Amino acid sequence: MYIFVLNIIESTTVDGPGFRNSVYCAGCENHCPGCHNPQSWDMMAGKPMRVEDIARQLLEDDICNVTFSGGDPMLQAKGFAELARQIKAGSDKTIWCYSGYTLEEILADPEKTELLANVDVLVDGRYVEALRDTDLLFRGSSNQRILDAKKSLAAKKAITFNYNPFPTEV
DSSP, X not given: OEEEEEEEEEEESSSSSSSEEEEEESOOSOOOTTXXXXXGSOGGGSEEEEHHHHHHHHHHOSSOEEEEXXXXXGGGHHHHHHHHHHHHXXXXXXXXXEOSSOHHHHHTOHHHHHHHTTOSXXXXXXXXXXGBOTTSSSOSBTTOEEEEHHHHHXXXXXXXXXXXXXXXXX
C-alpha cells in the first residue's frame, strides 16, 4: 500500500503539541483561498511511498509524536488508516490528523471513518481566510475544531479535545 507524500518534516512544533514528525500528503479537493500549502492540491505532486517505509521512519524516532497533514489525508484514508495502525502497534505515539472535511462529513464515509478511528485528535474543517486568526493554537481559522477523535467517533458528534500545555497534579 502506498501514500502520495510531499514531505515528512521531522521535529516540528506547529502541527500539534510538542515535537512531532509530520507527514504532508499530496491531494486536496478543497482548494481553500489563502491555503498555506497550495502545492499539495495535486495528488501527482507527491511521491508514492510505501506505508511500511513511512511507519518505519516514524517509529525510529523515540521522542516525536506524529501528525498527518497535507493536502488532505482523508483523500488517502485507507493508506493513512494502515499507517496509523502500524504506528499504534509499534509505539505509544499520539497521532493528530488535519482535514478539510468536517467530522460530520467524515462520519458519512466508511473509509474516512476508519482513519478517524485510528487517530487521537482530528483538526477538522476547511480553512476560511475571512476567519483567519493567528492567535489560535494549531489551526488557521476559527471555524476549524480540535476534536478528540475517539470520543467524537463514539458519540457520533464533535467532542472537543481539551489540550492543557501546563497540566497540574492534584
